Amino acid sequence: MASFIIEGGHLLQGTITPQGAKNEALQVICATLLTEEEVIIRNIPNIRDVNNLIQLLRDIGVKVSKKEENTYTFKADELNLDYLQSDEFVKKCAALRGSVMMIGPLLARMGKAVITKPGGDKIGRRRLDTHFLGFKKLGATFNRVEGRDVYEISAKQLKGTYMLLDEASVTGTANIVMAAVFAKGTTTIYNAACEPYLQQLCKMLNSMGARISGIASNLLTIEGVDSLHGTDHLILPDMIEVGSFIGMAAMCGNGVRIKDVSVENLGIIPDAFRRLGVEIKVEGDDLWIPRQDHYEIQSFMDGTIMTLADAPWPGLTPDLLSVLIVVATQARGSVLFHQKMFESRLFFVDKLIDMGAQIILCDPHRAVVVGHDRKITLRGGRMSSPDIRAGIALLIAAMSAKGTSRIDNIEQIDRGYENIEARLNALGAKITRSEK
Secondary structure (H helix, E strand, O other), X not given: OOEEEEEOOOOEEEEEOOOEOHHHHHHHHHHHHHOOXXXXXXXXXXXXXXXXXXXXXXXXOOEEEEEEOOEEEEEOOOOOOOHHHOHHHHHHHHOOHHHHHHHHHHHHHHOEEXXXXXXXXXXXXXXXXXXXXXXXXXXXXXXXXXXXXXXXXXXXXXXXXXXXXXXXXXXXXXXXXXXXXXXXXXEEEEOOOOOHHHHHHHHHHHHOOOEEEOOOOOEEEEEOOOOOOOOEEEOOXXXXXXXXXXXXXXXXXXEEEEOOOOHHHXXXXXXXXXXXXXXXXXXXXXXXXXXXXXXXXXXXXXXXXXXXXXXXXXOEOHHHHHHHHHHHOOXXXXXXXXXXXXXXXXXXXXXXXXXXXXEEEEEOOEEEEEOOOOOOOOEOOEEEOOOHHHXXXXXXXXXXXXXXXXXXXXXXXHOOOOOHHHHHHOOOOOEEXXXX
């Protein structure tokens, strides 16, 4: 198990460029299963979850080649359907949550798929009901295989229909959209997720010959087609990494430029940091975060305490609440964080409390942070990364802390952040990877 050794107190200065978006990559890579023709995808992040998914596609017969750095071609013209039934395939799917988005394409094109409970972050229940209900609406049937804890999903011909999703699930919407592109007739999805990642998937599918309208809204209409062809797709910058870099620059920056962030696709992320008092300047498609000697949390217009809560897009992404909590520990003022979507994602704050942060964990969903206004510096310590986003938040805390910290289980961080220690060390951080 690898660890990071972090020498805190070093200021970051310079320019950093975000990687391709992890969540988009997982969706569009799965979409390559929908055609026999070659698909080129550019700006694929070199991270564990994405690399594992690419290997999984290789295992089922997809021809994958690396054209250049972060650019791959996929050709799914000879799939090994027998391997899809194997225990080895099921085991690999169980270890990778992104694999769940292979079901829609396989069901649409091959008429069958196998699913087991997928892995991923330990951040509370992440049910798959939305996926299954959507497939059922399209006409798929489910059969539980006794003794294997897997479900076989099959459909001779999916049929378009109207559906109102029980939640605006991003992966659920993506899966249903990919299944519906080959359904006979028209499929209408209401309460669809509309995150930029989902928009990108729909645009890519349209470039392959799909007929999807309503993109960027929560009402999608998909007219079924008989086949899709190849395309060339560019993945957006990762807005979660952009937000993480904003947090780092606020906590321990001495002037940091985040380049090529696709400002129009960041939504309210910059404004969430501005509500904590962080100064952010938009310069073209870059963000410039000057040194923040002090930053003061805003209050609402009626003078009540600021509350930041996650919500489906275009609300605040839950993936950045962990980073925002760390940033708030050194702000002037107090703020209530309300994590509505996952019940275990705030439990990492006990590690921040051990470092000297003033945080009251009200319940599994709410925490109040009383900022130090930089009068009390966090102190280094030993901790373990429970999930990707808490891991990067703890890394930010350790970089700003006094003394040396050790973060174990950094494989979690590697799942979502490409070569993160080298990129941050280039800005002036002191992070060492230890395999002991």
